[in-house]
Amino acid sequence: xxxxxxxxxxxxxxxxxxxxxxxxxxxxxxxxxxxxxxxxxxxxxxxxxxxxxxxxxxxxxxxxxxxxxxxxxxxxxxxxxxxxxxxxxxxxxxxxxxxxxxxxxxxxxxxxxxxxxxxxxxxxxxxxxxxxxxxxxxxxxxxxxxxxxxxxxxxxxxxxxxxxxxxxxxxxxxxxxxxxxxxxxxxxxxxxxxxxxxxxxxxxxxxxxxxxxxxxxxxxxxxxxxxxxxxxxxxxxxxxxxxxxxxxxxxxxxxxxxxxxxxxxxxxxxxxxxxxxxxxxxxxxxxxxxxxxxxxxxxxxxxxxxxxxxxxxxxxxxxxxxxxxxxxxxxxxxx
Amino acid sequence: xxxxxxxxxxxxxxxxxxxxxxxxxxxxxxxxxxxxxxxxxxxxxxxxxxxxxxxxxxxxxxxxxxxxxxxxxxxxxxxxxxxxxxxxxxxxxxxxxxxxxxxxxxxxxxxxxxxxxxxxxxxxxxxxxxxxxxxxxxxxxxxxxxxxxxxxxxxxxxxxxxxxxxxxxxxxxxxxxxxxxxxxxxxxxxxxxxxxxxxxxxxxxxxxxxxxxxxxxxxxxxxxxxxxxxxxxxxxxxxxxxxxxxxxxxxxxxxxxxxxxxxxxxxxxxxxxxxxxxxxxxxxxxxxxxxxxxxxxxxxxxxxxxxxxxxxxxxxxxxxxxxxxxxxxxxxxxxx
Numbered sequence: 105x106x107x108x109x110x111x112x113x114x115x116x117x118x119x120x121x122x123x124x125x126x127x128x129x130x131x132x133x134x135x136x137x138x139x140x141x142x143x144x145x146x147x148x149x150x151x152x153x154x155x156x157x158x159x160x161x162x163x164x165x166x167x168x169x170x171x172x173x174x175x176x177x178x179x180x181x182x183x184x185x186x187x188x189x190x191x192x193x194x195x196x197x198x199x200x201x202x203x204x205x206x207x208x209x210x211x212x213x214x215x216x217x218x219x220x221x222x223x224x225x226x227x228x229x230x231x232x233x234x235x236x237x238x239x240x241x242x243x244x245x246x247x248x249x250x251x252x253x254x255x256x257x258x259x260x261x262x263x264x265x266x267x268x269x270x271x272x273x274x275x276x277x278x279x280x281x282x283x284x285x286x287x288x289x290x291x292x293x294x295x296x297x298x299x300x301x302x303x304x305x306x307x308x309x310x311x312x313x314x315x316x317x318x319x320x321x322x323x324x325x326x327x328x329x330x331x332x333x334x335x336x337x338x339x340x341x342x343x344x345x346x347x348x349x350x351x352x353x354x355x356x357x358x359x360x361x362x363x364x365x366x367x368x369x370x371x372x373x374x375x376x377x378x379x380x381x382x383x384x385x386x387x388x389x390x391x392x393x394x395x396x397x398x399x400x401x402x403x404x405x406x407x408x409x410x411x412x413x414x415x416x417x418x419x420x421x422x423x424x425x426x427x428x429x430x431x432x433x434x435x436x437x438x439x
Numbered sequence: 440x441x442x443x444x445x446x447x448x449x450x451x452x453x454x455x456x457x458x459x460x461x462x463x464x465x466x467x468x469x470x471x472x473x474x475x476x477x478x479x480x481x482x483x484x485x486x487x488x489x490x491x492x493x494x495x496x497x498x499x500x501x502x503x504x505x506x507x508x509x510x511x512x513x514x515x516x517x518x519x520x521x522x523x524x525x526x527x528x529x530x531x532x533x534x535x536x537x538x539x540x541x542x543x544x545x546x547x548x549x550x551x552x553x554x555x556x557x558x559x560x561x562x563x564x565x566x567x568x569x570x571x572x573x574x575x576x577x578x579x580x581x582x583x584x585x586x587x588x589x590x591x592x593x594x595x596x597x598x599x600x601x602x603x604x605x606x607x608x609x610x611x612x613x614x615x616x617x618x619x620x621x622x623x624x625x626x627x628x629x630x631x632x633x634x635x636x637x638x639x640x641x642x643x644x645x646x647x648x649x650x651x652x653x654x655x656x657x658x659x660x661x662x663x664x665x666x667x668x669x670x671x672x673x674x675x676x677x678x679x680x681x682x683x684x685x686x687x688x689x690x691x692x693x694x695x696x697x698x699x700x701x702x703x704x705x706x707x708x709x710x711x712x713x714x715x716x717x718x719x720x721x722x723x724x725x726x727x728x729x730x731x732x733x734x735x736x737x738x739x740x741x742x743x744x745x746x747x748x749x750x751x752x753x754x755x756x757x758x759x760x761x762x763x764x765x766x767x768x769x770x771x772x773x774x775x
Contacts, residue, residue: 233748243740250734376557408574415567
């Protein structure tokens with residue numbers, strides 16, 4: 105959708121090519137992350153406390169688990185802007201189910217089912233009518249959150265059953281929270297899925313050249329549909345974590361999160377034009393964003409100022425390699 | 440063929456709007472009074488002006504997510520200037536707002552044109568940056584009505600020939616765009632660059648430069664709306680127009696501007712904005728909870744894009760185009 109004409113030739117030996125390319129991006133990201141970590145530890149004495157670090161993870165894990173399937177979707181040349189609204193709708197559905205007396209297990213089922221239905225709807229409209237996903241999901245973004253508002257208005261659900269708070273507040277072992285453990289587990293699963301299965305290879309193939317992918321026998325639309333459902337289901341899961349952590353549901357829950365999720369993915373080196381990116385990059389980017397916001401929080405920087413820094417980070421991290429490449433090309437031309 | 444379809448589409452949209460107004464009027468006759476209709480139109484002017492700028496950006500295959508933040512930042516700056524120096528004449532302030540908005544738009548355009556960052560990434564970033572800057576400038580404080588000068592607040596409300604100045608500004612902007620996109624070379628360049636960038640390049644159009652110009656115009660209009668918004672609601676704070684960029688994009692989409700670039704008309708875009716405006720104004724009149732507004736506009740967007748895609752499909756595409764989803768085909772000459 106964006107401005108550039110995609111003229112990237114597909115190389116013969118694909119895997120070598122971008123493993124080589126991405127390793128550099130990831131090292132760069134990792135370097136920045138380590139620098140931020142060191143800076144934080146020097147800037148404030150409270151930073152290195154394990155419980156403090158554990159608390160810090162709560163701020164980004166819910167967004168981070170959505171970033172994992174979102175990365176695959178963006179690699180596949182699609183995007184889903186409705187994730188935050190799916191969180192809201194799932195959360196409201198859980199609220200209704202809790203009012204009806206459902207237990208924690210039932211609530212998780214409800215949330216994930218709602219997420220799957222929302223993702224399925226996105227995917228069906230995109231693949232069946234061939235409409236750019238950015239438009240479809242701008243629409244469903246209003247639609248899903250709108251339904252949440254219609255159901256709940258300016259009210260709130262707060263009566264969640266006991267035991268439900270474990271998902272967002274519980275610890276599995278020592279300082280490792282349930283949320284964080286879940287994120288790490290899912291990161292491993294998605295790493296395997298993207299880099300070590302046929303499904304992952306097909307995702308890259310479609311992202312690089314959908315026409316060629318179709319002619320090589322990949323069911324492009326079905327593949328995209330699965331990815332949309334995956335993003336929806338995991339948004340539902342994120343809704344469980346968030347609702348459980350907050351202990352309440354309002355229709356405005358997770359407002360604007362879609363942008364943070366996409367920032368994480370793009371920061372992780374996934375091309376917004378599709379076709380390239382890696383799970384490792386996304387996971388590092390997640391930690392980078394988490395560390396920056398947490399460190400700034402300890403330094404008493406207000407949240408809204410952090411958005412400036414994250415916005416600037418997004419643009420500069422994307423620009424630097426582009427400018428460097430341009431300069432290198434110019435120098436070679438002069439020779 | 441395409442133009443016939445588009446014309447048909449505009450007529451259709453106009454009919455739907457008319458029908459909507461009549462239905463609401465049948466239920467609540469007071470909605471049909473000239474006063475109420477003028478105020479509904481007046482409420483829509485800002486959306487309409489912003490949609491014009493966004494249209495240019497979308498025509499060139501980009502997207503501007505930073506318009507609402509740009510509006511809020513310029514509005515806050517203009518409001519603060521007015522609060523601190525009430526003596527500065529309002530027309531000068533408006534020019535300043537437009538210039539400042541244009542500069543903020545130029546920042547987007549610079550990254551898209553010179554650096555080559557995808558527009559969605561740039562404007563996602565500047566959206567947060569501009570919004571955060573408001574907080575830095577204002578320290579979270581509000582600029583309230585009593586701090587603003589009388590002239591600052593009254594200008595958009597002044598009634599000329601039966602309509603407030605704000606409505607006239609909206610009409611003038613739409614008329615100017617209508618003329619420019621049909622008769623000026625720059626106006627045609629937006630369609631050329633988005634419709635087929637390769638062909639545009641070979642005919643001597645610098646696609647990047649045209650994209651830059653689109654962002655500058657979009658920013659300039661956002662700046663203008665920054666003044667209009669702050670003056671109309673007589674308040675400026677950090678969260679002004681939060682999320683409004685999506686309504687603007689929705690207006691374009693409903694108006695038939697293709698997100699793939701190169702296709703769309705000023706009239707369609709204006710009608711798209713008007714359609715959302717009528718819905719937003721009709722709901723409270725009908726006594727429908729305002730909470731329905733979001734769900735309805737979402738549903739309308741989905742229906743509009745599905746209608747778009749089926750309309751486009753009927754005009755005999757190449758077999759391949761139909762087989763693969765539209766987004767999936769490498770984005771060359773889409774509906775040229």
